[in-house]
Amino acid sequence: MRLSTYNIEWFEALFDESDHLRLDEAPSARHEVSRRAQAEAIADVLRAIDADGITIIEGPNTGKRQSTVRALTRFAEWADLRTRDVVMGFANDTRQEIAFLFDSNVMQAEHAPISSPRAPRFDAMFEIDLDVDAKADMVRFSKPPMELMVTPGDGMSFRLIGAHLKSKAPHGARTPEEARAISIANRRKQLAQAVWLRGRVEDHLEAGDPLVVMGDLNDGPGLDVYEALFGRSSVEIIMGAELFDPHARHLLRPNQQGLPTSARFYNHLEGRYFQALLDYIMISPPLQAHQPKWRIWHPFEDAACYGTPTLCQALLMASDHFPVTLDLEFASA
DSSP, rough: OOEEEEEEETTGGGGGGTSOOOOOBBBBBTTTTTTHHHHHHHHEEEHHHHEEEEEEEEEEEOOOSSHHHHHHHHHHHHHHHHHEEEEEEEOOSSEEEEEEOOOOEEEEEEEOOOOOOSSOOOTEEEEOOOSSOOOOOOOSSSSEEEEEEEEEEESSEEEEEEEEEEOOTTTOSSSSHHHHHHHHHHHHHHHHHHHHHHHHHHHHHHHHHOOOEEEOOOOOOTTTHHHHHSSSHHHHHHHHTOOBOOHHHHHHTTTTOOOOOOOOETTTTEEEEEOOOOOEEEOOOHTTTTEEEEEEOOOTHHHHHHHHHHHHHHHHHOOOOOOOEOOOOOOOO
């Protein structure tokens, strides 16, 4: 079985208000990429990774008239994907939904949110002291994580959480001082979300549930200078000692070299691209026994991608993030 997480930059901009694909030469939300070119690139990438289940981050919008499920179903049919069934969690107000495309011949998936004393449902509020002032702050997810129960045709059922944590970027800052203040505030809120999500992880660990946590966590060990103010990154909080992702663990090693990355952004001020590891697939101990194999489909760092020029170009045109896949071996019944 192959699972994947893929942040598709402003996927929603490729659909009209009735969820029909806009396959034209007008600009997409990707810089200097038309809507037709981005849609075709996304289709090429999804066919290439050939995953049985894909968590889509920044999926098409759900609103008064729009439906994430309808839009993704239409896209899958147009792109001739075998992952034509769609399930999603709680809709949000950001026009960037979290959804799961899957092949119903391989698995079934259903939205299955839970709540506990340590971690309420992700569409609720979470009480935590963010700034150590002995006063509780109420935290809400702008993009509530998606909680699924996944049942493969062969192999064990498992819980899957798809997440897109708050960005730490200082959007709207006009001075270095404002940028610093916004970055710290955003990191504080992101860490609160990580603590909330870790609470759910601990619920599943205590219950012995096989668990996959995947998505864009907008963070990683050592990613920015403000991490030292809080001691740990969001990734370290969520992962703890029990979950495993080899790319995240790699960042925790001293004197690490050849750091993996999953996203590539353009810095307009410097005229250069910079890269970061933001996308993860973490698994609990019951799944670590099933010969897991991870891969970041990076156009320049993955040799097979780099050696396939058409795929390399599609990855660059489709999104500023690259897919991450996980292969698990389940014995046939």
